[in-house]
Amino acid sequence: MDLKRIINSIQNFEGVKRKKAIENVTNSLKEVYNITNNVVVPFGDDSSAIDVDGENLILIAADGIWGKLIEVDPYWAGYCSILVNVNDIAAMGAKPIAMVNTLSLNDEKIGDKILKGIIDGCHKFNVPMVGGHLHPDADFNSLDVSIVGIAKKNHILTSGGAKLGDKVLVAIDLDGRQHPKFKLNWDTTYHKDPKLVQDQIKVMEKIAKLDLINSCKDISNPGVLGTLEMLLEASSLGAIVNLEKIPKSPDIGWDDWLKIYPGAAFVLTANQDNVEKIIEIFEEYSLNTAVVGEIIEDKKLFLDYNGEREVLFDQKINPVIGSFD
Amino acid sequence: MDLKRIINSIQNFEGVKRKKAIENVTNSLKEVYNITNNVVVPFGDDSSAIDVDGENLILIAADGIWGKLIEVDPYWAGYCSILVNVNDIAAMGAKPIAMVNTLSLNDEKIGDKILKGIIDGCHKFNVPMVGGHLHPDADFNSLDVSIVGIAKKNHILTSGGAKLGDKVLVAIDLDGRQHPKFKLNWDTTYHKDPKLVQDQIKVMEKIAKLDLINSCKDISNPGVLGTLEMLLEASSLGAIVNLEKIPKSPDIGWDDWLKIYPGAAFVLTANQDNVEKIIEIFEEYSLNTAVVGEIIEDKKLFLDYNGEREVLFDQKINPVIGSFD
Missing domain, CATH: 3.90.650.10 (PurM-like C-terminal domain)
Structure with a gap:
């Protein structure tokens, strides 16, 4: 070798x-990432963290699932949407609490496979999928999942x-x-x-x-x-x-x-x-x-x-x- | 008339x-919306709410922005992504805390307009956009935003x-x-x-x-x-x-x-x-x-x-x- x-x-x-393109987005959003002066971890980390009371943090992260993954194996895409989100919270030393999803579908059968993967992922990681948004009439199939977690301010990674x-x-x-x-x-x-x-x-x-x-x-x-x-x-x-x-x-x-x-x-x-x-x-x-x-x-x-x-x-x-x- | x-x-x-199609998704996800036994408001409401300590609720909601809105006016789509999410938390009698976005782009210029709308929306509603995920090489333009909020358990709408x-x-x-x-x-x-x-x-x-x-x-x-x-x-x-x-x-x-x-x-x-x-x-x-x-x-x-x-x-x-x- x-x-x-x-x-x-x-x-x-x-x-x-493909990570390089993020710079443009984070540069643009710099002026609004902390307008409330309580964001202790902004862009660039696995999750963002907001100080709610001086002691407790709420963490939030989002992951869009790669289109090719959905194309080749929608079930696996659904499963992975849980895995990647849970890991985003875990990497911060935090506890995952719940997830929401946005599902855009042009094919209901693909949606069913994605949902089956989501369900199995939730069971595997024991984190609930509690809500979301559906575009039943999209031109494409896509899956975005967001997760919320909690941590103590003095124990965040x-x-x-x-x-x-x-x-x-x-x-x-x-x-x-x-x-x-x-x-x-x-x-x-x-x-x-x-x-x-x-x-x-x-x-x-x-x-x-x-x-x-x-x-x-x-x-x-x-x-x-x-x-x-x-x-x-x-x-x-x-x-x-x-x-x-x-x-x-x-x-x-x-x-x-x-x-x-x-x-x-x-x-x-x-x-x-x-x-x-x-x-x-x-x-x-x-x-x-x-x-x-x-x-x-x-x-x-x-x-x-x-x-x-x-x-x-x-x-x-x-x-x-x-x-x- | x-x-x-x-x-x-x-x-x-x-x-x-187009709301009818949600039934299939919520029916599918019924078995995982409350596997942790602390979800006090699941699907079907403006936000979902999770009881974290018997007193405080964390709320989470997701909104996918309608493709036609992005097509006709990407700036307005970005602005509205903030408006709809903040209202999802407000309708529960809760306080909006922070948002994340998933942006899929096949045209960087459209992305810039969406981001400008997001920034103006954040300033208007004073809720920060703290993170997200970017697909810089998607076949389409799409925008999904999720929001987290907090409320007291005994004062939730x-x-x-x-x-x-x-x-x-x-x-x-x-x-x-x-x-x-x-x-x-x-x-x-x-x-x-x-x-x-x-x-x-x-x-x-x-x-x-x-x-x-x-x-x-x-x-x-x-x-x-x-x-x-x-x-x-x-x-x-x-x-x-x-x-x-x-x-x-x-x-x-x-x-x-x-x-x-x-x-x-x-x-x-x-x-x-x-x-x-x-x-x-x-x-x-x-x-x-x-x-x-x-x-x-x-x-x-x-x-x-x-x-x-x-x-x-x-x-x-x-x-x-x-x-x-």
Whole structure:
């Protein structure tokens, strides 16, 4: 395997490249994200958080489901709409409360499959779907889900909290399979006992309450390293990562693995003193966890492999999103 | 004007007819709307409400913006996405907290106009847009917005709380204009002082805390009477309404007026003893309010006009949505 080829492949990965367009939206909405002066976590994190009484936060997140997913497997799209939303709340160390959906349909049968997936997802993660909006006469099929959660203000995990010298950890459930129709979908929940799946969500709340972590982000479309880069951009810091330290399924090559969207996985940073405890807690819930690198001041993500070192992302030259400030 | 023609026109109005498809979705999702046993208001209301601690409710609602609105005037679609969501929370007697959006774009320029509308809407209603999801490479342009709000458990307004013998009231801001591009859009907020617009939202919270109202619903796409019928279906009751009692702009004919989507308007029911006080409070905020009828046991919506009486909706034969139970 060649490090330069891997770097190039990730930089040109659609899951990474399509995030760039967000910058325009967040820049536009900057003037209204905190007009009420109580928004403690705005755009750029897995969820946004609003301080309602000085002690309790309400979290809210939205995920639009990728059109191709609905086209190829509407049932799976419905199921994933629950998974991604629940993980957005979990990554903040918060408790998911309820979801709503907006469904646009030009084909009722596809809608029925989406709904079946939503129902199974709700049961799996034990988060209710409580309402929504329907366009029964749309020109297309689409599914957007939003989720609300709660957390205590002094125990919230954000992607912007990394500290210089922090260890970078990756926690990922290796007990999974590539989805038969989507090789970049690392499914770790569908065939798993709901109790364990729900415990994997709750463990983030537990970790948050123990104050072991400085920053955290749910690994999603941009893959392990694209997600880490988003965390680094939010924290205005860089990192050096040793590729081979990233927990990986032995059945999958690096090129796919680094682009994979996992069912349960987080990238996080913590002080060296807490690393052992964090790994112990995560490993209890089938989340294979390892220190993969360290936070540095230079706003670049360096990748080490086989004695070589290359820059994967440079916030000045090729950020995934770019700075929110 | 002929009563039978009016009845026929409302029954066949697209804004009424397209609600029927919701029944399939709510029936499907029935098994997961309350798997956590803390959902106090599920589907079928303006917002859903979840009991988080026995005292405080978190409310969540979603609205997908009608494709034709985006096509004809993307700026107005963005503005309306805020208006409809804020009203969904207000109608419950709750306080809007924050919103998220999912934006799918095939044309960046349309996206910019939508965002401009969102920004102006946030300023007008003073509710922040705190996050969201972007599909920068969609085959279509679409906008979905979700909102979260808070309320006290013992002061929540629902559409299912009407009581036999209640007076039916309609509160609607008559100081408005038909939108130049959408004659069924009764705009009462765009040219109005933000303070008054925000007070029209807050007045619902005030009314809720005074326990003056038994049921309430935000007047939306199905118009005044279509919305009232949804309230009656949620309450499993009927009503007799005197058409001429409905507050109406003198510049607009009944046929359009009954289909109009107003910027600030609610249909509600209350005990006769509270009617005077309710009208007094609403009128303070440019909400013209009148008793238009009475709640009855027979699950039909009767319309009186000029000495005639006709059935507009019969829950057994032609409900707008149909019973959730």
